[in-house]
Amino acid sequence: MAGGATGAAETIAFCLADRGDAFLIPTPYYPAFDRDFRWRTGVQLLPVHCYSSNKFKITRAALEAAYQQAQDANIKVKGVLITNPSNPLGRILDRETLCSLVSFINEKNIHLVCDEIYAATVFDKPDFVSISEVMESNTLQHCNKNLIHVLYSLSKDMGLPGFRVGIIYSYNDAVVSCARKMSSYGLVSTQTQHLMASMLSDNEFIERFIKESSRRLSRRYEVFTNGLGQVGISCLKSNGGLFFWMDLRQLLKEPTVEAEMALWRVVINEVKLNISPGSSFHCSEPGWFRVCFANMDDATMNVALERIQSFCLRRVEAEKPAKKKHYWRQNLRLSFSSSRLEEFSMAPADIMSPHSPLVSAKT
Numbered sequence: 001m002a003g004g005a006t007g008a009a010e011t012i013a014f015c016l017a018d019r020g021d022a023f024l025i026p027t028p029y030y031p032a033f034d035r036d037f038r039w040r041t042g043v044q045l046l047p048v049h050c051y052s053s054n055k056f057k058i059t060r061a062a063l064e065a066a067y068q069q070a071q072d073a074n075i076k077v078k079g080v081l082i083t084n085p086s087n088p089l090g091r092i093l094d095r096e097t098l099c100s101l102v103s104f105i106n107e108k109n110i111h112l113v114c115d116e117i118y119a120a121t122v123f124d125k126p127d128f129v130s131i132s133e134v135m136e137s138n139t140l141q142h143c144n145k146n147l148i149h150v151l152y153s154l155s156k157d158m159g160l161p162g163f164r165v166g167i168i169y170s171y172n173d174a175v176v177s178c179a180r181k182m183s184s185y186g187l188v189s190t191q192t193q194h195l196m197a198s199m200l201s202d203n204e205f206i207e208r209f210i211k212e213s214s215r216r217l218s219r220r221y222e223v224f225t226n227g228l229g230q231v232g233i234s235c236l237k238s239n240g241g242l243f244f245w246m247d248l249r250q251l252l253k254e255p256t257v258e259a260e261m262a263l264w265r266v267v268i269n270e271v272k273l274n275i276s277p278g279s280s281f282h283c284s285e286p287g288w289f290r291v292c293f294a295n296m297d298d299a300t301m302n303v304a305l306e307r308i309q310s311f312c313l314r315r316v317e318a319e320k321p322a323k324k325k326h327y328w329r330q331n332l333r334l335s336f337s338s339s340r341l342e343e344f345s346m347a348p349a350d351i352m353s354p355h356s357p358l359v360s361a362k363t
Contacts, residue, residue, distance in 0.1 A: 001167060001193070002179075003186035005117050005153035008166035009036035011186070012149055015178045016111050017043045017078040023113070024048050024066050024080045026058045028245075028281035028288070030087045030115075037081070045081070046070055049284050052247075055236060056089055058082070058097055063104050079111030079147075080104070085118045085128065088281050088290035089245050090238030092122060098134045105147055113149045120157035120210050123218040124239035135171070145171035154196065156242065157210070163192055217242070217294060220301065224293045227305045231312040235291075242294035246275065249287030251315060260286040271311045273304055 002008040019042030155161035236245040278288035
């Protein structure tokens, strides 16, 4: 046990790697991994680039390319780090992908760290598949279980982030022993452990809670994405997590990170919403944004949806040619004057972080 998923992530990094060693990590990925895995350990995170052309699926070719690039740079790769379901994509990794990852790390004799913090937030098919299920099945032959490690927390599935309960589950006894010793620096209080054990022992409550949570997440996701679809905004198909991956590439003036950040600042200043830009998740394609949809009541959600719909329609109207009123979805572009773009390219002192979730303004 560790002080939340943050403490668990840092602990596993200390257990598996030395300063300067690296983990491969598929993009886009949770920005705070740069803090959790790197700040005190000195471990590197090397991107495995994934693209929208195949719905950001992790491919063997991309893994091999990232591994070879590290070898060429004389960087020792100690493992692969994944999140399942993905943050920010809101999608599970299917069994085929998980098997491919296990096969890859076995061949390279490196570790696989699976962050499954959103495991019980899956609200649509296909069902969640844990790496542990893959390990216990007969799908893989001659798999070295000592290379497999799982991170978990109650923060997302049970909505208990403040309790700071993180878990490291490893098939490797040496890793478990090392992590147990290190847990002295991030203990979970006995009172918290007792409360959590009592709650988790109530199977009827847990089953009912997760079922209701899934129902609400599904409904909220459908309302939000359908509403965006009405104004021509598409999203990556999601089935888990507390967020979805929104495609605003057609609203960029040009396909650059600078244009993405300019759009983000416009949304903050004009729409009064904060959606996290893809570049903060190391996404290689500018124009994708993460939208958190589970952290507000229905009334706030309706306000947020109406604002972003109105914003998109205003931009469309501004860009419509005088004599061409159709096919507008193919030509959505934000039209900034040079002074306007310069204004929004400057980060105001009190601007909110791009890592923050979607929030509503008071005015």
